[in-house]
Amino acid sequence: MGHVVDLSNAWLDHPFLRSRFRVSSQEQIAKMRRHGMRQVLVDFDKSDVRQPGSIAELAYVSHNDATPDPKDQSPPPAWNPDNLVPQELGAVLGDRRISGEGKARAVYRHSVKMMERLLEAPTAENIKAGKSAIFSVTDMILTDDQTASALLRITQHDFYTYTHSVNVGVSSLMLAKALFGQSDAHNLHELGAGFFLHDLGKVKVDPEIINKPAKLTEEEMRRMRIHPYQGCKLLQGADALSEECRVVVMEHHELMDGNGYPRRLAGEEIHIYSRICCIADVFDALTAERSYKKAMAPFDALTLMRDRMGAHFDRRLFGAFVRLYA
Numbered sequence: 001m002g003h004v005v006d007l008s009n010a011w012l013d014h015p016f017l018r019s020r021f022r023v024s025s026q027e028q029i030a031k032m033r034r035h036g037m038r039q040v041l042v043d044f045d046k047s048d049v050r051q052p053g054s055i056a057e058l059a060y061v062s063h064n065d066a067t068p069d070p071k072d073q074s075p076p077p078a079w080n081p082d083n084l085v086p087q088e089l090g091a092v093l094g095d096r097r098i099s100g101e102g103k104a105r106a107v108y109r110h111s112v113k114m115m116e117r118l119l120e121a122p123t124a125e126n127i128k129a130g131k132s133a134i135f136s137v138t139d140m141i142l143t144d145d146q147t148a149s150a151l152l153r154i155t156q157h158d159f160y161t162y163t164h165s166v167n168v169g170v171s172s173l174m175l176a177k178a179l180f181g182q183s184d185a186h187n188l189h190e191l192g193a194g195f196f197l198h199d200l201g202k203v204k205v206d207p208e209i210i211n212k213p214a215k216l217t218e219e220e221m222r223r224m225r226i227h228p229y230q231g232c233k234l235l236q237g238a239d240a241l242s243e244e245c246r247v248v249v250m251e252h253h254e255l256m257d258g259n260g261y262p263r264r265l266a267g268e269e270i271h272i273y274s275r276i277c278c279i280a281d282v283f284d285a286l287t288a289e290r291s292y293k294k295a296m297a298p299f300d301a302l303t304l305m306r307d308r309m310g311a312h313f314d315r316r317l318f319g320a321f322v323r324l325y326a
């Protein structure tokens, strides 16, 4: 026990909520065996132990055995994900010596930094530059399945709007990709921008309201409820408001039972893009740590959403969202 195992090769076909986790009980080992796993990938760099130990009941493969090109022994360059410019990010993504998870970490940290800069100074110029950066991340999510799946596993959950924006952007886009594939009927680049920028209007809301560690008063709620309008206004001012961005930014707090805001739309009145974003938005809010609450585990958050909030969500989309984390 104490080994960090990676079951991503069995991504859709194993009984654990996450594909990468630290083994902490004999029951987990028994469960892997019951599901016919003969080998598991172990990342000894991240594990508490350096030897197979109890996990030897399953054969194991060390992470290094999974290097894509065994002939290439040269170490990957020491990229600093915080300072990557887009061309360097492209080089990281194209480097076969870097694992899917390594690429995902570079993309994730790069995206969080980019959103942080954008939300700190949402000028027209920064919004346009932000959109083109999001287009590059969207390209990666649409074309590189391994790195895209790894992105879902490595997301961090803190209380910053920029981290939330990236998490919702990534998971909404993964759901859109699962639903629409590469269909020409949908502009997934503009849609990705809508997902990443869904909360742009929060820059116009008093931070004390956004970070208030208690229930908002009616007046504070009224001021919070304007962020969809404010987001659209900012995008329009930057000449960056596509139809995909408009519906997502405007409707991501609308709920299927008509109890959302700002327009109390219900059911099919809400655009499918906004219904996708709404599910990802609530999931990230539940799994994030806030000053007034602890983070929920993904499995608990999905269970709560199914059992207590089911009427808020499009049932079919929610099922597809759960499968992303299965």
Ligand SMILES: [Fe+2]
Pocket: 198, 199, 227, 252, 253
């Ligand atoms: Fe929002």
Ligand SMILES: [Fe+2]
Pocket: 164, 168, 198, 199, 281
């Ligand atoms: Fe949000």
